[in-house]
Amino acid sequence: MHLEITVDIDAAPDTVWNLLTDVERWPDMTASINRVELLDGPLREGARARVHQPGMPAAVWTVTAFTENENFTWRSRSPGVTTTGGHEVRPGASGGSTVRLTLDQTGPLAPLLALLMGSRTRRYVTMEANGLKTKAESP
Template structure:
């Protein structure tokens, strides 16, 4: 899901990486509990509760300041990788949110929940855009 947002990349980077504040403006996140102190970095972990899902522990696997934040979680038969990509444009920032699903149950999950997962990414993009207004 890619969205152009009329805001500087540093503002969106702050919103993206201050994950403990997400429940205040993202309808796709009910609760975030950071499991380690300090700024978000590779290896940082958080327990994330989303609507209609069990809580999951996500671990940051890649962080390129002002550009990309990637994290992963596992469930039986699945690995989910969430990517938050930011790119400066002439009028603001292009935000791309992606959720990759791998593992032996990935095909089943994608077939059953592909539409709702895309809808969730769209709602999340809208939440980030609304938070800067």
Template sequence: MRFEAGTEIAADAQRVWAVLIDVQRWPEWTASVSQVERGEPGPLTVGATARLTQPKLRPAVWRVTELTEGRDFTWVSEAPGVRTRAEHRLLPLPDGRTRVELAIAQSGPLAGPVGWLYGGLLRRYLRLEADGLKRRSELG
């Protein structure tokens, strides 16, 4: 199962990246995340972890598997029967704006039932994250 959301932001990619990569502050700008606890100090890098608490979902530990500075990062969370991959991608636009693309992909034997049960919530959370990132990044 795969869910996606995106938006265009009236801010350059550097500004949007600074907001996006500061995962501990996500609860300030998206209602889809109520608490973030980093597993390690310092910047988010490949291998880094964060425990996210989200309304209506069990807390989950996410591990960064891919990161291209200023452009994208992907992290993965494992639960019995389902592996969730969350992608965060920034695309600079010619006029100084930025397109953000967010996606959640689930795999494993329980991905179908989990997607069926939680698909609406996951779509809503992706939309909240995209819209919140837009608002926070455009504040300057």
């Protein structure tokens, strides 16, 4: 399964980046996240975070790529499925920022997971993009 959500945000890229990388505050932006616990200090390559989402088991995500003020990718593994989430912030074409969130699930159980959880996963990624937009554009 591959998901991609792009949203334009009327806020400077550094503002959006700071919100996006403050993962422990994500529950303030979206109802799709109950709690995030950083397990290894600040977000950077190799850092891990435990993410709790409604109706889903907690998952530990490991940052596999991190470019300050641009993007980060993290990965979570469960039996039969590897989930990779991408987060990218870039300057918008007409000012502000453009954010692209991606989610890919691979492995032998990925098709079954997509069938069972695909609509919830799409809804959650959309909620996260819209929550980031709302928070970044708030005065």
